Amino acid sequence: MLQIMEGSHAVAEAAKLCRPEVVSAYPITPQTHIVERLAEMVADGELDAEYLCVDSELSALSVCLGSSAAGSRVYSATSSQGLMLMAEVVFNVAGMRQPIIMSIANRALGAPLSIWNDQQDSLSLRDSGWFQLYGEDVQEMTDQHFIAYKAAERHDVLLPGFVCFDGFILSHTYEPVDIPTQEEIDAYLPPYVPYNKLDAKSPLSMGMYATPDYYMEFRYETDLAMQRAGNAISEVGKEFGEMFGRDYSMHTESYRMDDADVAFVALGSICGTVKDAIDEMRADGIKAGLVKIRTYRPFPAKEIAHALAGVPKVAVLEKNISLGTSMKGIVGLEVKDALTGTGIDVYSYVVGLGGRDIRKKDIRAIAALAEKGEGNMFYGLRTELL
Amino acid sequence: MVDKSLELFDCGHRACGGCGPAMLARLMLKATGENVIVVASTGCMEVFSTPYPETAWKVPWIHSLFENAAAVASGIEASLKHNNRTEKVVCICGDGATFDIGMLCISGAFERGHDITYICYDNEAYMNTGIQRSGATPYDASTTTTPAGRMSTGNALPKKDLPQILNAHGASYVATASVAYPMDVMKKVEKAINTPGACYIQVHTPCSTGWGFDGAKTIEIGKQAIECGLWVNYEMENGELKKAKKILRTPVDDYLKAQKRFRHLFKPERNAEEIAKIQAIADANAAKYNIDIKLKE
């Protein structure tokens, strides 16, 4: 049943439906509404979970690691500075192969301090060993939580995952959203069966240290698992489609890509604006299209190469900056790598940092720049300040 | 009761001969028995006991990072509680992990009052990384980051009073102990794991490598620390001092002289001024915990 709901509350509902036994998070704008809502659910007896108010994000994710290692499904959420404070634990959780799911309400990183949206936070942790899903709207980001748990907990995966969505733009927006029932989610998502578990009945040492004789093999195994996570996300995304009518078997979504002369690549809520701009451009005879990336890690290089095959110009919209690189954008570098040998021109456009608005006319202007072969640049700077 | 026959800490670990922390690992598990989950921090004990795949721990054990054991333990406890499980949760962490980098997570865990026992094995410096100073390093000890020199008499700061800090958090049971008195250690661990709420035990674990003495003397040095009043064994319950080990106090000199980390206080000649300051620390401890046995005139 469709309900009008704030993005954060929809995420909280999704988290609740996944029946976490332990919830631990630390408030940070724009994630706060999620954890406040979960606290209410626990207070009202709607959710039977241990809700731990902790001292910091460092503790929040460490608590989750402990609970997960003891065999519980856990949930956390954070943004920006919080994610950075967690960073050491983030890598650790992946190395320990604990399938923790964490929502990321994407926000810029200081300094300068900014509470507004870009995707620098989660993208900066692209090599941490967490798979990363990005939602375009409230429905998609809600659904991605169910998919994330189901994929993460598969014993051929056992990796943690971020479900990312743009702070404020999605977290604080009211949209109609179909929230599955508990019975439906119980049918979709089986109870968590841990692989390594702290249990006095069968003792195990977890998080041992590895000498150079072993370390590389552990990293290799984690990379293999990340590759398998791609298949798993696709399979459980398909199952989700069969049960709920919204199919997520693809890591990308192509929009009006037939015979496109210029294709955008983007993650998250900006895709909505891009689609509108594409409709306008198409009406004006400009053949533009979009490849939206839903699964950013593992990076769906093959799918992207397939979707972009034959498009002369690709414009990657980057709500991030990879400082000191020639392309300037994190995603563009990887798209370019996926298209090696195709002769397709790939350009990055750094846009929307720290909450800077991106309008349809900006998208159209970027298409024009790409056509001209101008890219790997900031777009939308206030030149009067420079 | 403590089952002394149970050996849950395996041989084959890589601690230096006579390692105080290794003694503690063994004693601690004798006291907890098998129904326990141990949480470790990065440091000597973690490294010497768990090079993959040779774990010395015959009970469930987890290590995450240097600074987050108390939070990991909180999460484990929450999970156990949710599932009505009976294992006791015990952290065993170095002084660096406890006094310095782990304070945030420890403070949170003690404030929340999880049913955990946090044991600090206090070897008074960062040994794993090469004997650098920690907040537990005693005044004037020479470490690799507080070396004694022409302009320095070693560590310029006094040892942080962590038990009192955790006491102020409302810990149900706070105790100090020393591997020099193994039965006392076991008794206190047993008491802590059976006391509901967050409990803290700080155990003096002399480190021959870091302090500069012959490994055969680990226990002897531990006893000397107590006999001169620089280490006090006591128990606090619900905020109140219950018991402190009474002693016939000796001057601090012998304890200091026995260790290379204080050697500079005696060479080229005895540094009376600095030793008087250390003696004053012992005197203050004695007064604070009322440990002096008064002999009849």
Added chain:
Amino acid sequence: MALRIGAAAAPGRAPDNKTGSWRVFMPIVDMEKCTHCGTCTLACPETAVSDEDGEIRFDLDYCKGCGVCANECPAKAIKMILEEN
């Protein structure tokens, strides 16, 4: 042996590492003097001393020769001797 993911391992493998090879001095006991007080068995960081059937025994596979047992024996029943080869 295949890796167990998550750098996890079951107990049992630490004894693969025979720390007895570190030893320079070796403990020997004079059972005439021993009072079976239990100090050495409790103090040894290697669990390398046992007192069974009235006999103090050292597990030389693991005894590192640290000398704690000898130093602490209240009866002075244990001596450390330089080990031949």
